[in-house]
Amino acid sequence: MGRTPVTVTITGAGGQIGYALLFRIASGGMLGDDTPVRLRLLEIPQGLRAAEGAALELQDSAFPLLAHVDVTDDPAVAFDGANVALLVGARPRTAGMERGDLLQANGGIFGPQGRAINDHAADDVRVAVVGNPANTNALIAASNAPDVPRERFTALTRLDHNRALGQLSAALGTPVGGIRGVTIWGNHSATQFPDVAHATAGGDPVPTVLAARMGGTEAAHDWLVDQFIPRVARRGAEIIEVRGSSSVASAASATIDHVRDWVLGTGDRGWTSAALWSHGEYGVAEGVISSFPVTSQDGTWSVVEGLAVDAFARERIDASVAELVDEREAVRSLGLI
Ligand code: NAD
Ligand code: LMR
Numbered sequence: 001m002g003r004t005p006v007t008v009t010i011t012g013a014g015g016q017i018g019y020a021l022l023f024r025i026a027s028g029g030m031l032g033d034d035t036p037v038r039l040r041l042l043e044i045p046q047g048l049r050a051a052e053g054a055a056l057e058l059q060d061s062a063f064p065l066l067a068h069v070d071v072t073d074d075p076a077v078a079f080d081g082a083n084v085a086l087l088v089g090a091r092p093r094t095a096g097m098e099r100g101d102l103l104q105a106n107g108g109i110f111g112p113q114g115r116a117i118n119d120h121a122a123d124d125v126r127v128a129v130v131g132n133p134a135n136t137n138a139l140i141a142a143s144n145a146p147d148v149p150r151e152r153f154t155a156l157t158r159l160d161h162n163r164a165l166g167q168l169s170a171a172l173g174t175p176v177g178g179i180r181g182v183t184i185w186g187n188h189s190a191t192q193f194p195d196v197a198h199a200t201a202g203g204d205p206v207p208t209v210l211a212a213r214m215g216g217t218e219a220a221h222d223w224l225v226d227q228f229i230p231r232v233a234r235r236g237a238e239i240i241e242v243r244g245s246s247s248v249a250s251a252a253s254a255t256i257d258h259v260r261d262w263v264l265g266t267g268d269r270g271w272t273s274a275a276l277w278s279h280g281e282y283g284v285a286e287g288v289i290s291s292f293p294v295t296s297q298d299g300t301w302s303v304v305e306g307l308a309v310d311a312f313a314r315e316r317i318d319a320s321v322a323e324l325v326d327e328r329e330a331v332r333s334l335g336l337i
Pocket of ligand 1: 011012013014015016017018042043044046047088089090091092109129130131132133134156157159160188246247248251
């Protein structure tokens with residue numbers, strides 16, 4: 001392997017999603033078959049043994065692209081020279097915990113990690129936040145990294161995007177690869193807006209296909225409002241109920257998709273969804289990290305411009321953005337940003 005390894009830092013690497021991520025990254029699934037990787041696994045002391053165990057298994061897998069693995073509980077070491085940072089480790093909500101408690105607990109994680117990224121990561125660092133509440137955790141990290149361009153801090157809504165593709169595919173009988181133009185707007189929470197107004201299935205407009213299958217535009221709209229949108233937006237809760245714990249492999253897979261598209265480009269596959277720092281696009285409040293329709297070229301995400309937003313979409317987008325603004329006010333009042 002002639003190329004310089006790309007340094008990928010994974011926080012919470014001893015946890016469930018970490019375990020599902022590591023082997024795909026090391027096998028080239030994230031950055032490509034020709035890119036060697038150096039993995040830096042960050043854990044808290046209680047999680048170190050699990051991360052060390054994963055490191056042993058990585059060694060046993062003899063991945064040709066895997067240059068080195070470090071395991072540490074020191075963010076300064078973990079983010080040293082990081083080109084890609086996957087912030088997975090977060091404080092889960094436990095019984096009796098209010099939203100403010102959760103934001104404060106996570107502020108204690110993502111503030112210091114933002115500062116460590118600021119001080120130690122490579123100049124080209126790209127950050128994807130997975131740990132919940134992902135959008136606001138990304139905002140906290142970005143706000144604590146003043147020397148890193150804000151556009152480099154993103155939060156994962158690709159899982160929601162993939163869920164929307166899966167639901168549409170099942171409803172329409174079109175393979176997921178034939179569906180384009182789906183957008184997740186807003187927060188990675190139940191307020192998110194999965195939008196199919198501009199989507200196509202097999203080249204045909206999804207709203208038209210739905211109306212034809214469901215007996216008219218009103219019936220199609222009812223299906224979107226009563227079934228599709230809540231199913232996608234509450235899929236995380238459904239997985240927790242059915243599996244007994246939150247999504248792992250699908251979350252890791254979406255994280256791989258997010259970073260691969262960011263670094264290698266979306267090409268001619270149309271747009272996907274990612275939560276980015278808002279500059280006010282589509283009337284979204286500036287300075288929150290909100291999901292948009294995005295493409296990537298040369299390692300940079302761009303928000304797709306010029307999509308029509310009707311009154312229904314406006315209301316849904318505004319509701320999710322209002323939640324992001326509330327979360328921002330909460331972390332601001334806690335002194336976290
Ligand atoms: P997990 O509990 O199995 O693993 C989390 C790991 O993070 C643990 O090993 C823990 O020790 C570690 N950790 C905690 N604080 C840390 C810190 N300060 N630094 C480094 N490591 C730390 O949880 P999981 O199933 O892997 O999920 C991780 C997070 O991802 C959760 O917040 C979950 O809600 C979130 N999630 C997000 C999405 C999404 O689409 N954005 C989807 C699924 C899960
Ligand atoms: C998911 O969307 O599966 C997770 O964000 C759910 C959760 O609360 O961990």
